Amino acid sequence: MSLTSNRSSTTLGAAIATGLGVAAVAFAGGWLLRGRKGSKLTSTTTIATTTASSPVSLVERKVVLAARPPKRIFLFDVDGTLTSAARKPTTPEMNAFLDELRSKALVGIVGGSDLVKQKEQLGEHFVSHMDYVFSENGLVAFKNGISLANQSIAAFLGETKLKAFIRFVLHYIADLDIPVKRGTFIEFRAGMLNISPIGRNCSQSERDDFGRYDLEHNIRPTMIEALKRQFPEYGLTYSIGGQISFDVFPNGWDKTYCLQYLAKDDVDEIHFFGDKTMKGGNDYEIFSHASVVGHSVTGPEDTIRQVNEVLAKPPRSS
Numbered sequence: 001m002s003l004t005s006n007r008s009s010t011t012l013g014a015a016i017a018t019g020l021g022v023a024a025v026a027f028a029g030g031w032l033l034r035g036r037k038g039s040k041l042t043s044t045t046t047i048a049t050t051t052a053s054s055p056v057s058l059v060e061r062k063v064v065l066a067a068r069p070p071k072r073i074f075l076f077d078v079d080g081t082l083t084s085a086a087r088k089p090t091t092p093e094m095n096a097f098l099d100e101l102r103s104k105a106l107v108g109i110v111g112g113s114d115l116v117k118q119k120e121q122l123g124e125h126f127v128s129h130m131d132y133v134f135s136e137n138g139l140v141a142f143k144n145g146i147s148l149a150n151q152s153i154a155a156f157l158g159e160t161k162l163k164a165f166i167r168f169v170l171h172y173i174a175d176l177d178i179p180v181k182r183g184t185f186i187e188f189r190a191g192m193l194n195i196s197p198i199g200r201n202c203s204q205s206e207r208d209d210f211g212r213y214d215l216e217h218n219i220r221p222t223m224i225e226a227l228k229r230q231f232p233e234y235g236l237t238y239s240i241g242g243q244i245s246f247d248v249f250p251n252g253w254d255k256t257y258c259l260q261y262l263a264k265d266d267v268d269e270i271h272f273f274g275d276k277t278m279k280g281g282n283d284y285e286i287f288s289h290a291s292v293v294g295h296s297v298t299g300p301e302d303t304i305r306q307v308n309e310v311l312a313k314p315p316r317s318s
C-alpha cells in the first residue's frame, strides 16, 4: 500500500481531540480523529475512510495540528529507522503510525538521500504530510510541503577543487580490486557527493555481498583515509551510511545542518531516532548534539516502541 492511499484512510488517535473536548472530528485529506484514552500509538491503527473534503474540514484539521505541543518534534532518520533497510519502502503500518503521531507532535524526517529516493520510500506525496522534510541532511529542506532552501556543494568547493576531487575518486575506484563493479560510482547530489566503490546500479544481492565484503576488507574506510590525505584543506566530512557508499559534504553539513530550521521556529524539544548513531555513522552528529534527545534504534519496530516511551512522558512545554 502506498503512503498516499494509506494516508487517505487513516484513523488518528485523539489525545489532541480529547484536549480540545472534541469526541470526533473528520477533516479533509481523508483523516478521521476519534476520541481515545491514553497516548500510546500502535502500528496497527484501525483504518477508517472518509473522502469528505470541505472548507470546514480543512479548518478542523488545522485546529488539530495547531493544538499539538508546538515545541516538540519527533525527527526520524529513514534507512534502518523507518524502513527495514536502505532503499526499502516504509510499511503501511509505519505510515499509519506516522500519521497518528502527527496528531500529537511535530513530525519530520532527516535523511542523507535525495528527495527522489525518499519519495520512492515514503510515497510520492509524503512531503506535504510532514511538518519538516530534510533531504540530503537538510541541504534540501521543506516545511509543511513548502521549500525552504537548497544548498550546493559545487558552489561551496568551486569547479577547480570539485574536478580534482572527482578525478581522484574515479582513478581510485578504477584501480580498486573488488569482486564486482557496476555503474554510477559517484552520484552528484545538491549538497553532497555519494561515492560507491561497487556502483549504485548494483542489484540487491550484489549490494548485500558488498556490505559483507566491505566489513571484512574495509574498502570504504580505507578509501576515505586516502581522500582525507589527498584533500586535507578541502573542509570535507566523510560519512559511511548504508551498505555500498559513503557521503562527502562540507564540514557541518551533516544531519545537524537541519537543526537551524527548527531553532528558527523555536522547536526546542527535539527527539531524533536513528540507527547509525555510533561514531562514524551518519546519525552520530545529530544523535549526540547538545540540543537533541538522541534515540538509537535497531529497526522500525524498535522506533515505534521508543516513540511510545517518549509519548508516555509529558512534553516539556506542557
Ligand SMILES: [Mg+2]
Pocket: 077, 078, 079, 080, 081, 274, 275, 276
Ligand atoms: Mg539509517
